[in-house]
Amino acid sequence: MNVKKFVILSALVLSTATCWSQSQGGGNPQGGVPQNKPQGCSLNENFFTPEMVMQNQLTLNLSDEQKASIKKIMKESVVAFTDLQWQQSVKQEAMILLLKQEKIDEAKAISQLEKLLVIENEIKKLHLSSLIKVKNLLSADQQATLASLRGASCPAGMGGSMQGERRRERNQGGQTQGNPPLPGQD
Numbered sequence: 001m002n003v004k005k006f007v008i009l010s011a012l013v014l015s016t017a018t019c020w021s022q023s024q025g026g027g028n029p030q031g032g033v034p035q036n037k038p039q040g041c042s043l044n045e046n047f048f049t050p051e052m053v054m055q056n057q058l059t060l061n062l063s064d065e066q067k068a069s070i071k072k073i074m075k076e077s078v079v080a081f082t083d084l085q086w087q088q089s090v091k092q093e094a095m096i097l098l099l100k101q102e103k104i105d106e107a108k109a110i111s112q113l114e115k116l117l118v119i120e121n122e123i124k125k126l127h128l129s130s131l132i133k134v135k136n137l138l139s140a141d142q143q144a145t146l147a148s149l150r151g152a153s154c155p156a157g158m159g160g161s162m163q164g165e166r167r168r169e170r171n172q173g174g175q176t177q178g179n180p181p182l183p184g185q186d
Contacts, residue, residue, distance in 0.1 A: 046135075047131035047132070047134070047135050048131075048134060048135060048138070048143070048146045048150075049131070049134075050070055050073065050074050050130070050134050052146060052149075052150070053070060053134060053138070053146065054070070056145070056146065056149060059145060059149070060138070060142045060145055060146070061142075062142075066137050066138070069133075069137050070134055070137060073130055073133045073134060074130075077126060077127075077130045080126050081123065081126060084119055084122055084123050084126065085123075087119050088116065088119045088120065088123070091112065091115050091116040091119060092116060094112055095109070095112045095113065095116060098112055
């Protein structure tokens with residue numbers, strides 16, 4: 001394989017890994033749901049995004065303490081995520097510069113990839129931590145209400161997917177709130 005093809009393939013793999021990471025929620029600290037999940041229930045279907053909780057706060061009868069705590073979690077997540085995004089961008093830029101070279105130093109490229117993966121893992125940890133904190137603030141009744149609002153496509157009350165929720169909203173003639181769906185998310 002010539003160098004040009006290798007560079008293009010490497011950049012494609014890197015961008016695909018980054019996009020995949022973000023579709024797993026790494027790119028959205030407020031809580032995303034994996035877009036390419038295997039059959040069955042995904043890990044994120046056990047959680048409720050802060051947006052979903054916020055959009056149903058009257059139905060859930062959230063206490064002022066719960067609202068304040070969720071707002072705090074969201075603010076902290078956004079600040080931490082923004083910092084990680086900046087770090088990720090500089091590492092991605094460095095990786096791209098390495099891969100554009102006519103002769104790529106494999107050791108440097110692998111080292112740079114490892115640095116990038118550390119940041120991506122931190123983003124995933126931040127995302128999961130935020131989801132856990134929000135869920136832990138909710139009572140069992142509130143969680144059951146959210147699960148029923150979301151839909152029950154998984155066994156034992158684990159809840160359905162946010163994709164299905166967005167699809168239902170569109171089918172009912174409404175616009176979805178929050179981030180627009182990614183290509184292929186429908």
